[in-house]
Amino acid sequence: MDFTSTKTITLTDFIFAEQRKHEGASGTFSNVLLSIALATKIVSRGVNRAGMTQMIGAAGSTNVQGEEVQKLDVYADKVFATTLGRSGEFMAMVSEEREDMFAARMGDSSSEYVIAFDPLDGSSNIDVNVSIGTIFGVYRRLPETEGSSKSNLADFQQPGTEQVAAGYTIYGSSTMFVFTTGDGVNGFTLYPTIGEFILTHRNMQIPDSGSIYSCNEAYFSKWSKGIQQYLKNCKSGDLGNGHTKVSMRYVGSLVADFHRTLLKGGIFLYPGDSKNPNGKLRLLYECAPLAFVVEQAGGRASNGSQRIMELVPEDIHQRTPLYIGSKHNVEAVEASIAEHD
Ligand code: AHM
Ligand code: MG
Secondary structure (H helix, E strand, O other), X not given: OOOOOOOOOEHHHHHXXXXXXXXXXXXXXXXXXXXXXXXXXXXXXXXXXXXXOOOXXXXXEEOOOOOEEXXXXXHHHHHHHHHHHHHOOEEEEEXXXXXXXXXXXOOOOOOOEEEEEEEEEOHHHHHHXXXXXXXXXXXXXXXXXXXXXXXXXXXXXXXXXXXXXXXXXXXXXXXXXXXXXXXXXXXXXXXXXXXXXXXXXXXXXXXXXXXXXXXXXXXXXXXXXXXXXXXXXXXXXXXXXXXXXOEEOOOOOHHHHHHHHHHHOOEEEEOOOOOOOOXXXXXXXHHHHHXXXXXXXXXEEEXXXXXHHXXXXXXXXXXXOEEEEOHHHHHHHHHHHHHHX
């Protein structure tokens, strides 16, 4: 990377250039994005050093979902809560790691935003050196709660369409921060030597169709006829989009599977089954943010019959089935569900 080139755009350059496009912008929204980027840089540092700092392994407790909490989960949650709290831009936060919504330390009645995040997704992959990620979605507080000095659950009970920013960071072979504010999707790669994210993936677009499907096929027998039939079609070379060469890829880290799907096209599926009709993934801080990103990149995200972006969370930890990726692939699985289920 040529840091002396006038063409090099840092995340900070990018955010302030966007701010200048909005006359009278106060800078609070820029601060929202910069504080998320800072938190994610700190987590990236922690992830990269985990093997050397005894941060690998279980923390010895379970979270609200009953899943074993890893030491890095606890660290990432703390980094996000304190870093975003210090920014003063958030009234309240929701984290996968905490049962209840919590007030941001420095949030006051003038804080305009709330944020939901999964500080470290895919934690079962930490110990085996496989990519993990962070996911976040930002909402503006509702007009009726703005000005109140109390956090309000209603601020989180908005459909994904109301997100003002959403994205993820992938801690992979490099660390990438990918986000949207409703005006396309841009990806930034972390250059650790200067501690900055640099714009490397401008205006990301997902192919309209792709040849890769991604799911945990060990659950095949538990899935509905519609899903089973769709997967049989995939294996026989028919993903509903004219592709003949079909591949299956599954990392088991949503961010990594999603990132590949965004870049190469295809579909990621996490269906419900008879025991868990809503699947595993959480609407507010996993599915809705990625749905915003994929739609902004020209793709589609569905629960099988409805747009993920239109679902309203009743509960902050609510789960939903997820079919996300290239438009034609997601339409094909929706058609199979409509026909067989
Ligand atoms: P987590 O939030 O506890 O890390 O769980 C979410 C992860 C996702 O990253 C991934 O897509 C999914 O769980 C994998 O689940 P499974 O092991 O059932 O395939
Ligand atoms: Mg998660």
